[in-house]
Amino acid sequence: MVKLKIDNIEVEVAPDTSILDAARTVQINIPTLCKHPDVDPSAGCGMCIVKVGGRIMRSCCTPVSEGMEVITNDEELKEIRKMVLKLILSNHPNDCLNCSRSNQCELQDITAELGIDQNEIVKLVSQEPKDDTTGAIVLDPSKCIVCGRCVNICQNVQNVWALSYLRRGFVTKITGANDTKLANSPCIKCGQCVAHCPTGAITDYDNTRRVSALLNNKKNITVVQIAPAVRVALGEEFGFDFGSNLTGKIYAALRRLGFAKVFDTNFAADLTIIEEASEFVERFTKNDNIPMFTSCCPAWVDYVEKYYPENLANLSSCKSPHQMLGAIAKTYWAEKAGVDASKVKVVSVMPCTAKKWEIGRDETMNSSGYKDVDEVITTRELAKMIKAAGIDFKHLKEEEADSPLGEYSGAGTIFGVTGGVMTAALRTAYFYITGEELGKLNFEAIEGLKAVKAAEIDIKGTKVRIAVVNGVGNVAPVMEAINKAKSEGSEPPYHFIEVMACPGGCIAGGGQPRVMGATFDKPWGINNEIRKLRSKGLYNEDVEAQNRLSHKNESIKKLYADYLGKAGGEKAHHLLHTKYRERDLYKK
Amino acid sequence: MDRETCLGCQTGDKWRKKRGSLIMALHEIQGVKGYVGWQDAMDLAKTMNVPLARVYEVLTFYNFFKLVTPGKAVISVCTGTACFLKGNDKVLEKFKSELGIKEGESTPDGLFHLQVVRCVGCCGLAPVCVVNGKTYGRMTPEQVPVILNEWREAFKKEA
Amino acid sequence: MVDMEEIRKKFDIHNIAKNKLAEIEKYKCSIYCCHSTGCKSSGSDDLISLIQKVLEENNLTDDVRVVATGCMGLCAHGPLIRVEIKGKKDILFKRVDLEATRAIMEKYVIPGLKNDGDMVTDETLKPYVLSLDLPFFTKQEKVVLKNAGHIDPEDISEYIAHGGYLALEKALKTMTPGQVVEEIKKSGLRGRGGGGFSTGMKWELAAKVPTVDEKFIICNGDEGDPGAYMDRSILEGDPHAVIEGMMIAAYAIGATAGWFYVRAEYPLAVERLQKALQDCRRHLLLGKNIMGTDFSFNIDIRLGAGAFVCGEETALIHSIEGARGTPRPRPPYPTNKGLWGKPSCVNNVETLANVSKILLKGADWFASFGTATSKGTKVFALTGQVEHSGLIEVPMGTTINEIVNEIGGGVPEGKTLKAVQSGGPSGGLIPVQLMDMPVCYEELKKIGSIMGSGGLIVIDDSSDMVSLAKFYLDFTVDESCGKCAPCRIGGRQMLLLLDKINRGRGKKKDLELLKQIAKAMQKASLCGLGQTAPNPVLSTLRFYEEEYTNKLLDGKE
Incomplete structure (x- = not known):
């Protein structure tokens, strides 16, 4: 000392x-x-x-x-x-x-x-135009104070290299290489630049007006879903402690905003697990494109498509949970509710800026025959809508989500934190392989903020090697090891790998609140203490949940029985899976 | 693109294994082409395994590098202290009015590119201008049209 | 089987020196033709070819040798040719063109080889003769520039014949690294790039850090101060002296490799340095087991690309690493964590050029020049409104008056001396009333200037100080890397205010604000560039505030 x-x-x-x-x-x-x-x-x-x-x-x-x-x-x-x-x-x-x-x-x-x-x-303020080309994040050079956090995050933490300095001296500007617009750059829309910007120079692409327009059109049946990580962060905007789980209040607020139905992405997380665990078991037993990568993080998917096109086949073909929910809402649910699917509009509330880009990723995002998800707003944008609507969020009474796309297990809720998807998938994969339930449902080795967490899971004698990568900037050594093994024809170092692009996972996503608690040290926005508290909020919900297993979600079981058939079957495949293609790092 | 004719790839291959070589490689490309274009930068970045963002951070930081082709004759007017004190600002004005361009620009016919440089180290000859490596010392504004004509004639002969 | 003994003998510096001296001895006459950037651009290449041609025509190639040398110093009068006929006084010819060269050959050299007279007798030649008895020559003390103008910088054997690499031999064979550091410390040598930090102390710090895998010595040749070209002239005129200095430094601190970082705007210096390094490798002076000792070392060159800020050592390191040349905060100092995170010692060109002399002649000899705290000599680029502008070297402690009025011959006829600017855009003014001030790190600092790298700009009464301050600030604003806010924005705002005042639109409050911003910039900027950028403004305000206030609007409206 x-x-x-x-x-x-x-x-x-x-x-x-x-x-x-x-x-x-x-x-x-x-x-x-x-x-x-x-x-x-x-x-x-x-x-x-x-x-x-x-x-x-x-x-x-x-x-x-x-x-x-x-x-x-x-x-x-x-x-x-x-x-x-x-x-x-x-x-x-x-x-x-x-x-x-x-x-x-x-x-x-x-x-x-x-x-x-x-x-x-x-006053000497830059007259450079805004860059809103990604439709996910917006760069406003006039508000930039060139503190360098975003460039540092983008280059050295995330290893994306979309943002860079241009020129020098007074006219220094932060932008893509050679002033490339972000949409034409390697940007994966993870939004970590947004999360770390000290001013309004980098913000989310605002979709609140479009959501209001959907709600105001009375012909629409506008439904909403919230991602796991939203529930443990939104409260910060209303004076709650970091990590407070406010699911019930959020449901209530959403109803007051005028949404016809309030669903939960956690439901779709359970659905994802059914598909992804089945896919893994199948690929693992056939040794088909192992290791398998999780695919629920659109920024990660974008990263593989840009930086590791040779590994596209290693990605799980599952769509991300909110895309699955959108597809199900406009087919199964519309049918069940007896409404015209063309009138159903789906809004996702996400901790993530990349989700704004994901809904138009490719034609598989329209598997229901319509755009599966119509609009994405971030946690921050939801807070703004709640405030603008004059809702006293702090004192709202808790409500429940609407059935059936609202029921979820503890496994579904931990999707929002690093290690959570892997944990949830292993619980179900274990059941699929052995027909028995796991004794201990948590894997401490893959929890927490370590960059790469690896473990070997014994499934009744079958050893499954897993890795969890926390932050896309930490993925390079893992990819190197995988591709080295591949080129040497040797055993892959891992069988199943979870990657979340944002350090800490979705709980610290680019769309999360950037406020300072009265009792909290600066700086604002995000740090590891906040990451830990939000993670704890999600893990606590899992521990306290009556059902902690995706495959025991009754609504999911019914969805398969009534509509989808079997996991990975034709209908499930059409609605719940996607495909990948190589994308250029730069477009001219 | 054919690797044999790809300047960025060839240069990248040469410098890839050496340390501290990005700026050297960029110098080499500019030495051949007179500037570093988008495709050159892309090829070099790929070959040297350096992010393109880094290549452009460097290219736009250093005054020496040009991103687009300059004129056939690059006129550098020295604005070092000695040249400043001896009135090179008037020489620069004369170049500007004669060519109808500002510093950092090229004439529409592509013949001349005008730039200011910081001290070419010939302070004893101040004020100084350099055209394509040829130094003109003890400059006066009256010499400007003479020099321009000299180069115009040279280009005519070439053609 | 290669006989190492045989090879060693072939490259033994004593043998090379003996042979070269014997060869030079054969000639009756040497013609030294300045071949540095300044004189080259005034056509010295053609002059050399002409001399050669005349010698061939007259079958004199065995009697007369032509040496293309580095800078002779009096750049304002270039191209310069010095003729040295055995038994006669040297004659220096100035502003020579082709016609004059032919005349020199036909009317002085060829007859001179036969007759005994010392003087140039031909009337047409007389206007070209420049007396070597001028104070410009006699008042100087050449240590670093000793060889420049006397040897062919592209011929390693000439350097060796003039005592080159003897200091390296002495260090490697008779001294421990610790003794070398001690000797340099004792000499009182301080960094010549501007900072003025003790070179011996820097080496000591670098030597203390253990060499785990690599340690670097870096030569800072990013001379960017407009109006200064000391380092360029040294590299062009005597590259081996800098290389030898670097090798001794490497031995002293335990460096494993050396890097030259040179401005890309100095192609001739780079070319000569490249040639010199190649010759060193050929002569086994670089590589493994140098001079048969355990010392192994190699040197590479990296170029700058037009960024003044890269003279700052951490920015320079970033630049070599292939990144933007932005400075970073210190600590950690480069001696602990430098190039690629390895311990690195950054020394300026002129600093290194002093090293071999100190080792050969001793620390006491070196310390005999100068003042109590500033030892040795300093090279200056004397330019601006002065009769003999050029490159000079004087002992520390020489007064500004001696430099400007004696060596420099004063301002041209009809003008009056107003001030001298030292330290370039980071420095300040020495007004005419302080002309008796000795050149010394501390003295210059006291009046708000700095020693800097060695640019001395003479300013006469026709110059307006507000414009001059604006000129310098314009330079630093242009060269600001943009990383830290005080420098990035402060400089720009100061420039706007200066411009406003200069155009007669300023008010008293603008002048106040100018001073306030200047202070914030000095105190809160990250690196030397920003911290010193306000100096020219503050310095001109200190001595010539009335030139500012005269331009203010207040009271005039």
Whole structure:
């Protein structure tokens, strides 16, 4: 441990801790706009300056040392910080009132904290156009403060390399290579850039108006579904603690917004497990394109199509759960409810920006004869709709989802967290192979935030090697090992691999709330503590669930008996499976 | 594209195994073509196993690299301190008015590209201009049309 | 079977020196023709061909040798030719063209080989003669530039004949790495790139970090200061001196490989460096077991691509790695974590060029030049409104007055000296009333300037200081990497304010704001570029504030 003094307060922290982090342990908040625990400090914003022995240093990236004496807030530092912030503000529009990030913006917050009440510096704001070509995320260069978090995340954490710097100096811009629009770049729409942006420069593509239009058209029967991860995050927007599971309140809010039926993507997660576990058992026993990758993360699917086209056959052919639900709603449910399928509109509330892109991925996304899912809004957008509708979410009474596309098992709910899909699939695969239920339903080895989690599962003598990749940026070594084994004709290192593109899984997806709890340390948005709390919210629901097995979901059983036939059968295949194709990294 | 004629691939192959070679490879491509085009960058990125985003981050950071073909004659007007003090700004103005372009642009006929550079290291000869590697020292605005004609004549002869 | 002994003998530097000196001894006359970028662009190539042709026509190729040398210093008067006839005083000819060259050959060299007179007698030649007794030559102290203008930089044996690689031999065969570091520390040599950090201390820090697999020595040749070309001239005029310095540094700190990072705008320097490295490899001065010792080392070149900020060591390292040349915060210092995360020591060209001299002549000899804290000599590029603009080398502690008025011959007729700018866009002004200030890191800093890499720009009374400040700021704003906000936005905003004031549209509050932004930039920028970018503005404000206030609108409306 290292001992030092910050503003004359004795501090003891681990070596290599930054001065900024050390200060937080003694309740001193040094302002910063670029440091974020998920990435190395870029030292770009210049706000976190402190004095060490009279010398001005950046506290975000200067490690503590024994006996160091730090001053964080004298008059000179305050004055310089204010001037730096004014400079940053001179390069940022005064659009706060019209900005989707208003009230949840780090720049706005710091400006208020530092008490900037006038700015004599002339405005120089970029006139570069917005890039909304992906239909999932929107880049607004005029609001960018070039903190570099998004580029760092996109390149070094996610290993996607869609975002990059263009030019230098005052005209530096963050964009695709050579100013390529994001839709023509390797972007997989994971939205981690959105999750880490300190301002309104990167936001989700807004679909709330289109959802309102669907709801306002009285000819429509607009149904809604919520993804697993939404229930443990939405509450943050309304003052609940991180990880609070508010499923019942969300159902109630959705009804008040005017949705005809409230379904749950968790139902479809169970359905996915039936299809995916059957597919795995079949492929595993026939040694057909093993290892098999999960395919419920559209960003991951996009990544394979762009970066690993030689491995397309390793992807499970299952659609993601919300696509399955959309297809079922417009066929089975419409039939059952006796409504005109063409009038049924499906809206998905997702923790994810890539889902906005996924609904138009290819023609298999229209398997019901219509667009299976009509609109996707993120958790954040749902919060906005609830607020705009004047709903007092905090005090809403809990309600239930509508039957039958609302029933779900504990296995379905953990789809939203890294390791969850694998856990759910193994529970059912075990049953399919052995005809017996697993004794212990959790696999600790594949839970948590480790980059790659591997385990060997003994299914009555058959060893199944599994891996769970947490964050798409960690997939390269796994792919390398797989493809090496393939080229050498040797045994694959794994049989079944789950990949979720966002670190932590969907609970930390690009569409999740970016707020700060009153009791929570900065920075805003996302960090590992938040990831753990949201994960816990989902795992708790699984543990407490009456049924924790997808194959015991009665509504699912009935769906197969009444409509689909058998898992992987012709009808199931048509409605619930997709195919993949190579996509160019760049389009001209 | 045929690998034999693919400049990006050939250059990439040459530099791939060496360390710290992206900028060197880009220099080499520009040395051959006068600029680094989209296809060259794509080929190089692929061959060297470097993300294209990185290639363009580098290309657009450094002043030396050109993304589109410059004119046949690249006129570099030195704006180093010595040249500034000795009035090269007037020479630059003369080039601009004679050619009808701004710095960083090429004439529509593709003959001339005008750029400003920071010190070519001939401060003793200030003010200085360089045209395709040929240095003109102790420049005056009056010399500008003379130099332009000299190059126009040279191009005519070539043709 | 290759006889290693035989090969060693062939490449023994003492043998090479002996043979080369004997060869030079045979000639009655040497004609040195400046072949650096400046003189080359004024046509020295053609002059050399003409001289050769005349020699052939007159069957004099065995009596007279032509040496294409590096920079002779007096660039304003190039192309320069120096004729050295045995037994006679050297004669320097300036601003020579083809006609003058022919005249030099026919009216001085050829007759001179036969008669005894010392002087140029032909009237047509007299205007071309430049006296070597000028203070420009006599007041200088050449350590780093000793060879430049005297040897052919493309011939390794000439370098060796002039004592080259003896220092390396001394280090490798008679000294421990620790002793080398000690000697450099003792000499008081400080970084010549601008920072002025003790070279010996830097080496000591680098030497302390254990060499796990690799350790690098990097030569910073990214001289980007507009109006400065010291490093270019050294690399063009005496590349082996820098290579030898780097090899000694490598031995001292335990480096496994060396990198030259040179501006792409310096093609001739790169070409000569490449040739020199090739010759070193051929002469087994690079590679395995150099000079039969355990020391193995190799050097590679990487080019810059037009980014001033790459002179900053962490930006330079990023650039070699093939990324954008953006600086990163220190610590960790490159000596701990540098190129590809390996310990790396970055030294400037001129710094390294001093090393072999210190080792051969001793730290005490080196420390005998200069002031209490600034030792040795410093090379300056003296340009601007000065009679003899060119490359000079003076002992530290020489006054600005001596440099400008004696060596430089003062400002041209009819003008008055106003100030001298040192340190380029990162530096500041030395006003005429402080001309007696000695050149020294500390003194320059005191008045808000810096030593910098060695650009000295002479400014006369015709220059307007607000425009000058704007010129420098325009440069740094253009060269800002854009990574940190204070520099990226602050510079741009300062430039706008300066422009406003310069156009007569500014008000007092604009001047105040200018000062405030300057302070924030100085204190909160990440690297030296941003921290020093306001210097020219602050420096001109310090000494010439009335030039700013005269332009303000206040009171005029």
